[in-house]
Amino acid sequence: MIKRILVGLGGTPFTTVSTQCATKLASLHQAQTTGVTVVDIGKLAKVGPVPAGADFYAQRMRDRKAQVSREGIEQAIDAFKASCSAQSVVCRRIEYEQKDPFTAMIAEARYNDLTIFGLRSIFDYGFVSDPDKAIIKLVTQGVRPILAVAETDRPVRKALIAYSGSMESAKAIRHFLHLKLWPDVKLHIVHFKERADSEPFLLRDAAEFCQAHGFEVQTDLLDGQARSDLLPFAHDIDADLIVMGNSVHKTLIKQLLGDTVLETIKSADLPLFLSQ
Known part of the structure; x- marks a missing residue:
């Protein structure tokens, strides 16, 4: 609400x-x-x-x-x-x-x-x-x-959720679902396998949670790095919005939000939903 x-x-x-x-x-x-x-x-x-x-x-x-x-x-x-x-x-x-x-x-x-x-x-x-x-x-x-927001307005029909598997990333999903800003938005969850121990079940659990809230969901488990590959992927699937989490538990400035979030803010031509 x-x-x-x-x-x-x-x-x-x-x-x-x-x-x-x-x-x-x-x-x-x-x-x-x-x-x-x-x-x-x-x-x-x-x-x-x-x-x-x-x-x-x-x-x-x-x-x-x-x-x-x-x-x-x-x-x-x-x-x-x-x-x-x-x-x-x-x-x-x-x-x-x-x-x-x-x-x-x-x-x-x-x-x-x-x-x-x-x-x-x-x-x-x-x-x-x-x-x-x-x-x-x-x-x-x-x-x-x-x-x-980006520099130009656009209707939000599809949201790309960047899911790292972290607690902060999961909180961002939960906050986005609870607010239900765009009730009919379609969701697409992506997880980049930046580490060898990336677990496919993380995507499954996240998708089931979104479906429990009544949203239509697609998922992708991809090789690559979110910092460099997230925005190109968002454009490939015609996303209108990117949902990202952040962490404020570390002390170094670039670690507080993470390089991925800061780099995306600097260069994104799509709106971003940022939460924790």
């Missing part, structure tokens, strides 16, 4: 998609929404030290950042309110970021069932100096599950 949706508003193309996705889901589930800005405008002009020969890339980052302005944020808020009104969705309020980026989102996430935000925009638009740490902070501080 889903009753409250938190939406990150950053004034980028991802914000437009987040708004569209949130209001459609809120209308379908009779849920309320809250908008929260995720940009500290005052810090956007800072690119940081520029290595020799990197002037072109520094300028491209400045241009990207220039697209995100105070005016753009206000336009995004107006569009969010208008979309809520058009869908007859209750917008509870708008929270403005006042401190470090994502502080307000972390605080608001406590009392929302789902957070919708374009996580890739953190990399593409330079919201923060260290995107990896920012994403780790969101997840470790309790912002989950997250629906990380």
Whole structure:
């Protein structure tokens, strides 16, 4: 059951998609929404030290950042309110970021069932100096599950579940099933045999659990590595969404979410459902 949706508003193309996705889901589930800005405008002009020969890339980052302005944020808020009104969705309020980026989102996430935000925009638009740490902070501080939208909107008819066999991966499946965001979505579970001890019964058990919740399921046990092969496989089967779990039990930054999740966030052109 889903009753409250938190939406990150950053004034980028991802914000437009987040708004569209949130209001459609809120209308379908009779849920309320809250908008929260995720940009500290005052810090956007800072690119940081520029290595020799990197002037072109520094300028491209400045241009990207220039697209995100105070005016753009206000336009995004107006569009969010208008979309809520058009869908007859209750917008509870708008929270403005006042401190470090994502502080307000972390605080608001406590009392929302789902957070919708374009996580890739953190990399593409330079919201923060260290995107990896920012994403780790969101997840470790309790912002989950997250629906990380892509830059373009698309109906979700088929979801690819990346199942590693870990407890975190199983929790992600359970959270996705319980929320039932898209009641008629078809599921496709894939497990990559990255280790010699991969067990086929893991797929069987996961599929039976999904079927018990009334979903149509396909499975695939594949050779390869999820980090490099997950996205190509998602496109091969025409998936509209990827479901992934994560772990927050380790201390090293790249191990907290895992290379696979971080790499997928950086490069995915499909929406991601991230949970733990």
